[in-house]
Amino acid sequence: MAERSTPVRRIGLVEDHESVALGLAAMLADQADLELVCAAPTVDALLAQHDDLDLAILDLRLSDGSSPKCNVEQLRAAGLETLVFTGAENAFFVRSAARAGVLGVVRKSEPAAVVVDAIRIAASGGQVASTEWAAAIDGDPELGDVGLSPRQLEVLELYASGEKLDRVARLTGLAPQTVNDYLQRIRAKYAEAGRPAPTKTDLYKRAIEDGWLPIPEREDARRRA
Incomplete structure (x- = not known):
């Protein structure tokens, strides 16, 4: 009886650093069931090159300034499930991608065997469990969880990002006093977790720490983009 051949999963990579693309290609070179078909610096470029991929691997911070959430949504709209391949240095980016429905998150610093195994699972449609994935869903395990309701x-996201209390009330459909009550409860929860946030600036810092707001870019990084 002839042996049934192993299906080859076709992989596309969205990554604008050539060294990372070359490294991933080397990891997959001797994998009989995985083939890196193409690498592109943007989602648009990847989708223009190939429409018969089994999985997209996505870097979160791309030089075109695109958001992880929009990139994941665009890939999924094209019928491509996505695995995030990242340095995971920005909790906001990781959480944003997780909310958009990626299959999982794997760090670029993981051993090659771990990365390959994650790609194999995701290419078959499975969820990739990892510390980064848990952190994206539940918050950074190294920070005291404050248990905020939706x-x-x-x-918090509106107020800490700079909106005034009255405008937060208008945007949420809540009464100003209700917004103020929420803010008091939020501050109390942070204090109970050992992460006090008595001022608006403190709330902004906590929101960044927890990945609810993006880390502000440095001026020199914006000039390079």
Whole structure:
């Protein structure tokens, strides 16, 4: 009886650093069931090259300034599930991608065997469990969890990003006093977790730490982009 051949999963990589693309290609070179078909610096470029891929591997921070959430949504709209391959240095980016429905998150610093195994699982449609994945869903395990409700989180994101209390009330459909009550509860939860946030600036810092707001870019990084 003839042996059934192993299906080859076709992989596309969205990555604008050539060294990373070359490294991933080397990792997959001797894998009979995985083939890196193409690498592109943007999602648009990847989709223009190939429409018969089994999995997209996505770097979160791309030089075109695109958001992880939009990139994942664009890939999934094209019928491509996505695995995030990242340095995971920005909790906001990781969480944003997780919310958009990626199959998992794997660090670039992981051993090659771990990366290959994650790609194999994702290419077959499986979820890739990892510390980064858990952190994206549940928050950074090294930070005290404050257990914010979805409504409290909505208020925190708006207020900490610079909106005034009255405008937060208008945007959320809540009464100003209700927004103020939410903010008091949020501050109390942070204090209970050992991460006090008595001022608006402190709330902004906590929101960045927890990945609810993006890390502000340095001026020199913006000039290079």
